[in-house]
Amino acid sequence: MADTVAALSSGLVPSGVAVIRVSGPQVRFALERIAGGVSDARLATLRPFRDPDTGRVLDKGLVLFFPKPNSFTGEDVAEFHCHGGRAVVGALLQALWSLDGIRPAEAGDFTRQAFASGKLDLTQVEAIGDLIHASTALQLDQALDQLGGGAGRKLMGWKDAIADARAMIEADLDFSDEDDVPGSVIDSLPEQLKAILVEMDNELSSFIAERLRDGFRVVLAGAPNSGKSTLLNALLEREAALVSPIAGTTRDQIDVSIDLEGLPVILTDTAGLRAHEETDDHIESMGIERAQHAVERADCVVWLLGGDSNSVLNKGGSDSKTIRVRSKLDLLPEMNIEKGDADVVVSGKTGEGLSVLKSAIADALRTEYGLTEMTKAGVGRLALDARRRVALQSARGHLEAGLARLEHGAWSLDHSAEELRLAQRALGSITGDVDAEQLLDRVFSRFCIGK
Known part of the structure; x- marks a missing residue:
């Protein structure tokens, strides 16, 4: 069972209003114990917030419930909108953390749940980090484009094309004597793979997204x-x-x-x-x-x-x-x-x-x-950082090696298929499709508590 985490998700207190977010399987339990019951989905409801042990009223505010899977994290999510005084926020957080199965959220825990639930790929996760740190309009445009899945769609397009190439190679190897295999892939694939290489080179040659x-x-x-x-x-x-x-x-x-x-x-x-x-x-x-x-x-x-x-x-x-x-x-x-x-x-x-x-x-x-006053620079690009650039260079190297093997003839098709598999895996490390716990720890360390 996934952890249930709770943290202040709004700005520093004191403030006019504070938002405390809770996400995980124990959310309904928390709503019953602190807000007197589970409210209707996505409907702001005014409730007293009580200490679950003593019944003492801690504050009175709005509560919202977002049932899974249609929430930001993909888990059940609740938001407690309370007054932003230090005592109020502190008491409400302690009340939540005192409940069985609920712990304080660490940096990036909510976004990590969204990634684990398949709500976001790793490029979108990193875009949230960029959005938090954006200080100019151009940085904002780039982060929003990445959050909207622009980078993920481009990478997925390459991965799908490479997967199709692998499938055709395997078909040529295993079923070349069958009537429904469409000819030799040696003739049909090189131009497709070369087109992907050109697109990768275009990304690797540009540093505008990194600079932004x-x-x-x-x-x-x-x-x-x-x-x-x-x-x-x-x-x-x-x-x-x-x-x-x-x-x-x-x-x-x-x-x-x-x-x-x-x-x-x-x-x-x-x-x-x-x-x-x-x-x-x-x-x-x-x-x-x-x-x-x-x-x-x-x-x-x-x-x-x-x-x-x-x-x-x-x-x-x-x-x-x-x-x-x-x-x-x-x-x-x-x-x-x-x-x-x-x-x-x-x-x-x-x-x-x-x-x-x-x-x-x-x-x-x-x-x-090559910027102009009206340019939304970096939009539509991969926004390569050092990690993404190394992964893309690796993918390009394997793709180029696979293409070279393919052009050597039928005797090296199996080697070509392996190079294409490695290219797919390198691209998967950018989107988070491969198991890389250490990588994820590094990515989420840039986040603040409550995000």
Whole structure:
């Protein structure tokens, strides 16, 4: 028998109203003991909530009952809508947990029940996690598309096509002498499998869905004392980094999330860059190496010109992902300001030029990933994270190997069928069709209690 779990599913208390969710086979029992009986399905009913041992009234509120299988979890579900005071919520939870067969829910327990009941596949489960953490409209669009089963349908289409190919191969192996077997699969399958490979390559070559979920990496770089930390604080409109006229104050990178014109962005402040011969500080050298690595991985580099280094680093980069910025505008005499080679001129202290810089960063990211103002980017894609990408690469590898075996001739059909089976299994690890308890534990650890 499945566990019955109970937890606060609404926001932190105190609040105006709190929602406590209970799911599992003991829900009807809980309703009888605490709310005086099972209410009509999906009908909000006003009831007193009582301590099951003493009969003392704990609160008065609404109760809803969702009988299985037509509930979010696929189990019987009840919701107690009570007042959001700490004492009320605490007393009601303790009353529920005191009943036989009911325990406190752990992170993701309700969604895990929905997965176990077949209400959601693993891509939809992960979409709920993305929905909880979404902070921009584009992240919301992508999470809702995944929750609606967009990724699952695409994966299921590939799995079904591969299953059909396997069935045809097995038929060719076992029943090639029968009249109702439609010819040799060696001639009919390669084009179908190649089409799937093209679709997989299209997914693997795109990183837009990952960037929308995890954030675009924008790195502030330049020589020591070029104003990177001041600019970071100005873009965030708060003090996130220490600022000092002493060169080399920033030794390690600082990552901060920001919504930049609707795009989720991770701003990174880095140690000042200069040639290794310009410093004998081992710690600073380590910071420089990390800064260089961050620049290499960045989706956009904001390169601040000027600073205390006389090296070539002061000239900045010139590729399409680099925006050259002349900072410290407030320190220069107004009549002598020269933009020079800079794309943008800003002052981190006065805020002048910041709106231009923000737009320049957003435009650079949109250009890099083919976005427009109206694009619902990532919708219809698999939203690959590291786990999904590895699984899809594995599936692609087995599919390609199966295709190669198929093209070698009838003598290798059994090997081709095995490769296709392994490709199916790899795809199944994305949707959760294979037994992987450790994988599920990792997925659900991202959830909050009550979800």
